[in-house]
Amino acid sequence: GLQCLATENIWFDKHRYDDAERCFYEGANG
Amino acid sequence: MAAGTLFTYPDNWRAFKAQIAAQYSGARLKVANNAPAFTFGQTNRTPAFLNNFPLGKVPAYQGDDGFCLFESNAIAHFLSNEALRGATPQAAAQVLQWVSFADAEIVPPASAWVFPTLGIMHFNKQATEQAKEETKKVLSVLNQHLNTRTFLVGERVSLADVSVACAMLWLYKQVLEPAFRQPYPNVTRWFTTCVNQPQFKAVLGEVKLCEKMAQFDA
C-alpha cells in the first residue's frame, strides 16, 4: 500500500502557486 | 432561482465557471470584482468577509438570502441547472469525474507552464518541461475521449465542459501554439465549440487562440 501511495501524483507545490497567484492579483488590484 | 453576489478579482478563470453556469441557469448573479464592492487583498481580509468565508479566498458566493459558499466547484454547481449538473446519476457522476480531472490533472501543469509567461512566477526550465509533458498527456486523454463526442458528458454542454474549458483557458490563450496543439484536433474543436457558446461568450468575450507560444516574462 505504501509503495503504491508513493506513486500518487500530489501537487506538493500548490501553496507556492496559490501564494504567487494571490500576490500577483493583489498587486494588479492596487 | 438562485440570486446573489460573486466576490472575485477580475479575469479569474475559477470565477468564470460560476459565471458561465449562471448564464445557463438564469441565476441572477452580481459580480463584485472591483472597488467599492470588492477589492482583492483588502475586502477579503476584513473580519466581516472572513466570518462568512474563513479561508479568505475567492471566488466566494453570498446569496441574497445570506447563504454563503466558497470553492469554485461548489459555487458553479449551486448556480447550475439540472442539465448542467447531469440529469441522470451516471451523467452527474461523469460530470464530477471531469471536474475533478480538471483540478487534479490540468490545473497543476497549466499553472507551472503558464505562470512564468504571465510574470506570476519565476521561470524554472525543468518545471516547464515537465509541465509540457503532463499537458500532452492530458490533451491525449481528452483527444481520445472527444474522438466521437461533441461534449464531455452526454449530448450537450455540462459543468464538465465548463470546468475543463475554464481550466484550459490560459493554456489555449498563452502557450498552445498551432504546432503544439496540432496532434489534438478534437480537443481544439471541442474547446472552440465551448467558448463560442453564447453563455461562454457572455462571460469570456472573444477568446483568441495562441498563435505563438509565450515564453518567460521577466
Added chain:
Amino acid sequence: MAAGTLFTYPDNWRAFKAQIAAQYSGARLKVANNAPAFTFGQTNRTPAFLNNFPLGKVPAYQGDDGFCLFESNAIAHFLSNEALRGATPQAAAQVLQWVSFADAEIVPPASAWVFPTLGIMHFNKQATEQAKEETKKVLSVLNQHLNTRTFLVGERVSLADVSVACAMLWLYKQVLEPAFRQPYPNVTRWFTTCVNQPQFKAVLGEVKLCEKMAQFDA
C-alpha cells in the same frame, strides 16, 4: 442500486471514500485490490484497463453494467445516496464545498508532512514546517466551523464528512499528536465521531489516533 467493482491498491484513502459511501447506500461493491483480480502497477497498465480508465489511475470503478468512472470524488458520489450527497440544493453545494476543500487545502500539506514519515519521500525541513503551518490553518477553519456542529453539513453524515475525514486519516494516525491537536478539540471530536460510525468502521477498522508525532523515516 449501484453494483460494481472498485479497482485500487490496499489501504488507499481515496478508495475508502467510495467504500464508505457504498456502506451507507447499500451499493454492492466488490473491491479488487490484490492478485489475481488487480495488481497495481501491472493491471492498470494493460490495454484493457487503459481502454476503460485512460489515466491508468486508481481508484477506478466499473459497474456490473459496464459503466466506468475514474476520480475518487465521482465514484464516491455515484455510490452514495441522496442523504450523503445532500438532500437540498444548498446542502449538495455545501457538500461539494468541503469535498473540494479536502482536495485543495488538506491533501497537499498532509501529504507533504506525512509522506517522509512513511519513508516514501525525502525529508525537507522547510517543506515540513510549511506543511505544519498550512495544516494548522486547516484545523483552525474546521474547528471554528465545528464549534456548534456535529457534522460538516446538516445534522447527519454526508460525503463532506467522508471526504474530509479520509483526507485527514494519515494526519490523525501519523502526526497529529495530542499536543499538536489540543487547540482543535472540535475537529478531533468530529473525526472520532466519524471514524466510529459503523459504516466507517466497516472499511477503516479501528483508527488509532497518533500518540507521538512520527518523524522522518529514512
